[in-house]
Amino acid sequence: MLRDAVSRLDPRMTGSLVAAASDVSLVVDGEGVIRDAAFGADGLYEEAGDSWLGRRWIDTVTAESRPKVLSLIEDAAPHAVTRWRQVNHPSAQGGVDVPIRYAALRVPDDDRIIVIGRDLRALSALQQRLTESQQALERDYARLRSAETRYRVLFQLAGEPILIVDAGTRRVTEINPAAARLLGRAVKRIVGRDLVDLFEPEGARAVQALLVGLRLTGQAEDLTARLAQRRGEARVSATLFREEAGMNILVRLAALNPAPHPVAPRSGALEVIEAMPEGFVVTDRDRRIIGANAAFLDLAQLATEHQAKGESLERWLGREGTEIAALFTTLTEHGSVRHFATVVRGEFGALDEVEVAAVSVPGGDRPCFGFTLRTLPRRVAAVAPGGRELPRSVEHMTELVGRVSMKALVRETTDLIERLCIEAALRITHDNRASAAEMLGLSRQGFYAKMRRYGLGDLDGTEEADDGAE
Structure with missing residues (x-):
């Protein structure tokens, strides 16, 4: 129905319809030269005006948009609209580039191309504001993190004992090391506990009354209370403050008669x-x-x-x-x-x-x-002649790397291997030394010399008995 209705319009009415329906419309000849232009968006005429007429379309865009213009011209067909492509035009007023989204349609039986465009300046400005807002958020987040870091450093390094207490539950949410030392407990054993449990019974009642008054009036007088576990007396100060959707209490402690420090002078x-x-x-x-x-x-x-x-x-x-x-x-x-x-x-x-x-x-x-x-x-270990201790295992040898010279390490390794071989041969032959010497390819005299060297077995009378057996 729409096509039939449009087909009944004369060329002048069709041109007016195209110009009214788009922010910018161009007529480009077969050489890519702009022969006519109509601007429907505010401000576009000031950016381009008559400066585009008679110029090649590709010469009116920025360098990175030139391949897109060539694609639009090449893809233009008589009965199909090309896909939309965004190109940028340099501003005639020296401002930022003007982004326009174009599609093209070739006129049947003619080399001219009708190009329609949509002004993207509003979208570009919106994206720019979004980017600036994101950067502002990042800067604010960085400032918040920096402020939190400074707070954490000051909180942890402060010499004054400080606790942060949830006003609704009276439970400790944060505590600095100075307060943990004053209370004589580890931080993890204090966080989550009721604040009044950190004081002796009489002092706990006074602290409880202080917290109640603080929540009702927002102010409370300092008081003195005895800390639990015989940690001495301390002055307790409390300040109410709001954080996010809840109320917290900043509790400061000051030791009046500090308990003896456990560390010796x-x-x-x-x-x-x-x-x-x-x-x-x-x-x-x-x-x-x-x-x-x-x-x-x-x-x-x-x-x-x-x-x-x-x-x-x-x-x-x-x-x-x-x-x-x-x-x-x-x-x-x-x-x-x-x-x-x-x-x-x-x-x-x-x-x-x-x-x-x-x-x-x-x-x-x-x-x-x-x-x-x-x-x-x-540990009892085999000792070679000269009183030099042999390595006990491969792990022991690797531990010696870097501590002794490589020459000494190789010598000790060789001794270890010889001793292990002799022990294994004796174990296999059930302490038959003649068979063990034959297994290792040694003469019996050489085998006995090595056994004597490594302190293996009892050699008293062994050589004479073996010689007599021959």
């Missing part, structure tokens, strides 16, 4: 370190000992601390130079070391396995390193 801490059963030693950056406790002196077989001061820690700690170097390198790079297994060599030949924990203290006028040395339980 500094002089006491030094006495504890001196009496520790584990070795403790402090060195400077050059690895020279500044101080050591009695347990370290026992490990190093020294009589007085004066014998250790000024000496290099490597004199007593570590199997080889590479091991102590690896320890100090790790300590310098990471600031702390834990579970570092090594040995302490005494002045008179004693050898104790220890586990080292160390920390670097870079600040202050005198940077230093602190070490604790915990003695490990003694």
Whole structure:
């Protein structure tokens, strides 16, 4: 019906209808030159006006829109409208580009193309406002997060004990470390509890009355109450404030007669370190000992601390130079070391396995390193000639990497393999040493020498008995 009605219109009426139904309509010839233009949207004529007439359509658009104009011209067919494409025209007034959405239809039996367009400036402005609103929201969110971060830092670092309490339930929702220390409890054990439970019965009633009065009048006088668990008296101040849809109470505590602090004074801490059963030693950056406790002196077989001061820690700690170097390198790079297994060599030949924990203290006028040395339980292990302990397992060998030289590690590995082979051969042959020597491809004398070397079995009279059996 619509097509029949339109077909009865004369060309002038059809042109008027097209111009009225679109924001912009163009007539483009076969060379792509604009021969006629009609503008229905406000402001478009000022942006283009007569400047488009006589120019190629492709020359009126921005560089990124030129391929789209070429596609519209190429796709234009007599009986089908092309798909809509958005192109941008540079503003004649020097403003932002003018976005227009175009579709094209080729005139039958003619090379001219009718192009209709829809003005997208309103949509573009709406998208621009949406983008600006989104950016404003992002900025506001960043400011809120920054403010919250500052609040959290101040809340956590404040020296004044502070609690945030839900006004409806009286339950603690937040507490800073200063308040947790004053109450003598962990933070997680206080959050969620009723505020009045943190005070002794008499004080709890007073605090309860304070909270009731605060909710009714919005104001309350400070009061003094005794804290639970004999933590002493404290002055309690409360302030009501609104947060989101609820009411909260800011509670401040001030200790009147603080309970004795459980941490010993500094002089006491030094006495504890001196009496520790584990070795403790402090060195400077050059690895020279500044101080050591009695347990370290026992490990190093020294009589007085004066014998250790000024000496290099490597004199007593570590199997080889590479091991102590690896320890100090790790300590310098990471600031702390834990579970570092090594040995302490005494002045008179004693050898104790220890586990080292160390920390670097870079600040202050005198940077230093602190070490604790915990003695490990003694384990019975095969010892090669010369008193050198053999590795106990493959895991033990891998632990030696970085602590001993590769040459020493290969030597100890070879000894371990020989000992394991001899033990396995003896186990398979039920302690028949002649058969074990033959299984390993060794002479009996060589087999006995290796058994003697690794301390395996009882060789008293064995060689003579075997020689007599021959």
